Amino acid sequence: MIEVDRRTLLRAALAGSAVATLAACAKPVQDKTAAAGTGTSVDGSKPLEFFNFDGGYGKEWTTMPLDLYRKEFPKADVKLTSGQQLQQQLQPRFIQGNPPDLIENVGLDGATLAAQKQVMDLGPLLDLDAYDEPGKKVRDTLLPGVAEAGRYDGVKYEMPYVFGVGGIWYSKPLLDKHGWTYPKHWDEMLALCAEIKKTGIAPWTYQGKFPGYLTNPMLMTAYKAAGPDLKKKVDNLEPNAWRDPALIAAAEGYQELAAKGYLLEGSQALSHTQSQTYWAQGKAVFIPCGGWLENELGAIAPKDLGMTMVPVPGLSAADKAPFETVTGGPGGALIVPAKAKNPQGGMELLRIILSKQCMQNFTKVTKSLTVVKGASDGVELSSANKSMQAVIEAAGTNMFADWQFRLWYKKLLDNSDKAMAALMNREVTPDEWSKQMQKYADDTAKDPSIKKFHA
Structure with a gap:
């Protein structure tokens, strides 16, 4: 976790915000x-x-x-x-x-x-x-x-x-219209997805051509289940870090979005702009993204969209990190x-x-x-920014900047994208995904040409 009081930081960032x-x-x-x-x-x-x-x-x-x-x-x-x-x-x-x-x-x-x-x-x-x-x-x-x-x-x-935060986005008016409540755990998310699907709306979409958009929330779900030690082990390229049961369970949960038809059809092949446009048009309820989503959508977003960011769901009630935990900070x-x-x-x-x-x-x-x-x-500040403010306020000190391996090891990051694409295309099982990621991490650890860093 970043050793900064995020409430203090946010107040400093937003001090005096008003129409002027x-x-x-x-x-x-x-x-x-x-x-x-x-x-x-x-x-x-x-x-x-x-x-x-x-x-x-x-x-x-x-x-x-x-x-x-x-x-x-x-x-x-x-x-x-x-x-x-x-x-x-x-x-x-x-x-x-x-x-x-x-x-x-x-x-x-x-x-x-x-x-x-x-x-x-x-x-x-x-x-x-x-x-x-x-x-x-x-x-x-x-x-x-x-x-x-x-x-x-x-x-x-x-x-x-920029000072950013990552999470899941939805349209508040859409959820209010149907009486849906955003879930805190993955089993509740899958249950809600089943209800959403009955209305003819896709529960989820994501930026399939750039799988990292979905890797981020999946890793966060695993983090909440296992606690901070998981991140440290993964970032430090420790043996069997990617074989952690929490990572495999999270991979199982996210693959179910594809297996049960909870993804907007063709999401795995969509660009970031395509998936985000479909989401803004109400063709899907949830989409993962960072704080730039509102600006990237621009005029595409309806004025009454009510863009709202929320934290990624955890795995279960037995999670070791609170639901409010998010990735965020200077970016x-x-x-x-x-x-x-x-x-x-x-x-x-x-x-x-x-x-x-x-x-x-x-x-x-x-x-x-x-x-x-x-x-x-x-x-x-827009409704989107106000919702991000609420996410940061609720997180307090339960916030970290990113998984460091994503910043430190470019090849490992690229390989994680390939592995995520294979997982969501159901070309590999969650256990096979875990083994593949561990091999990529081991290869990185053994490569003397790659400078190593430690969390």
């Missing part, structure tokens, strides 16, 4: 040639490239920080590039020695980049002056736990920018490549992004919370 205009843009406190990250001056004549992951949060939010950089360095040619296949698009550029100056990393192997020193240490950024809060350093403006996040072997290579990863043409500029753009005005704008544009204190001030 965004705070007026303040001027930066640093001079145009101020030290950025490396301790050297930013060359305002150098070009700057920011690579944005054009996914759940889109790219509209990048306009403000890029415009502020242009204002600060009017001679600089500032370029925004976007994409969704970072591995294919950027890996060749890292090899060639010409990566972008700042990257919104979704897809690159962060652990390998850190181990190979291909990204900058962002620690010095924390002690620079905050962009628009005079008298404060960057670290002073961040929520608890943010300065510590994104570290490998104690070095901060990644800067999170996202902004990185500055060490071999970028203008890493100092990349660091300065990152400082600008972490300004209160830019993070307020991020919340307004993406409907998502950020890692900067008070960044939701003056922004009206």
Whole structure:
């Protein structure tokens, strides 16, 4: 668990949220040639490239920080590039020695980049002056736990920018209409699915082309059954960790969604946008996703959808972790490549992004919370955000950032997606899935070329 009082953190994140205009843009406190990250001056004549992951949060939010950089360095040619296949698009550029100056990393192997020193240490950024809060350093403006996040072997290579939480989504008006109550345990979930199916609505759908969307809740169900030690064993690649009875039982439970016809037909082949669209149209009741769902749906979501997030059901009443347990905390990863043409500029753009005005704008544009204190001030929160607030409040300290193996071992993560797809396609039994995952973990543990980390 993260050693941060989540209620305190949430109050800091949401302090003063109300309907109002965004705070007026303040001027930066640093001079145009101020030290950025490396301790050297930013060359305002150098070009700057920011690579944005054009996914759940889109790219509209990048306009403000890029415009502020242009204002600060009017001679600089500032370029925004976007994409969704970072591995294919950027890996060749890292090899060639010409990566972008700042990257919104979704897809690159962060652990390998850190181990190979291909990204900058962002620690010095924390002690620079905050962009628009005079008298404060960057670290002073961040929520608890943010300065510590994104570290490998104690070095901060990644800067999170969103405060997220993951769970299951449903439409409150839809549940209210039918008198359905969201269940806390999996046997109750399957019973509810049987009732839902009678109405002609699919109980579940998920982003089948990206199986990790369903792996996350399944692992959480197992975690609640077994308790925190399970996560530690899995993350540390311990022998037989994936053979834990709680993991096999959770796999059995989730495979039943497919076996009993509780999935929207064809879900296993749907993209994230397709499945989420069908869900918003009322063709399925439940869908797993993170806090970006509302923004990713955009105008597709009906105004009366009443998007509501809730925790993943546990396995049974004998669970060792409470129903309210969720994954959440500082998320996202902004990185500055060490071999970028203008890493100092990349660091300065990152400082600008972490300004209160830019993070307020991020919340307004993406409907998502950020890692900067008070960044939701003056922004009206939607029903989706209010439900996430309730989830975080209820979780308290029963929250952890993620399963670390997903961050540390890219190949193991990819293999877990393949294994999940096979499970939901009923190509393997839950026990076979468990054995396959254990083999993948053992192969990772035995591979001397893969740097190991420990939880």
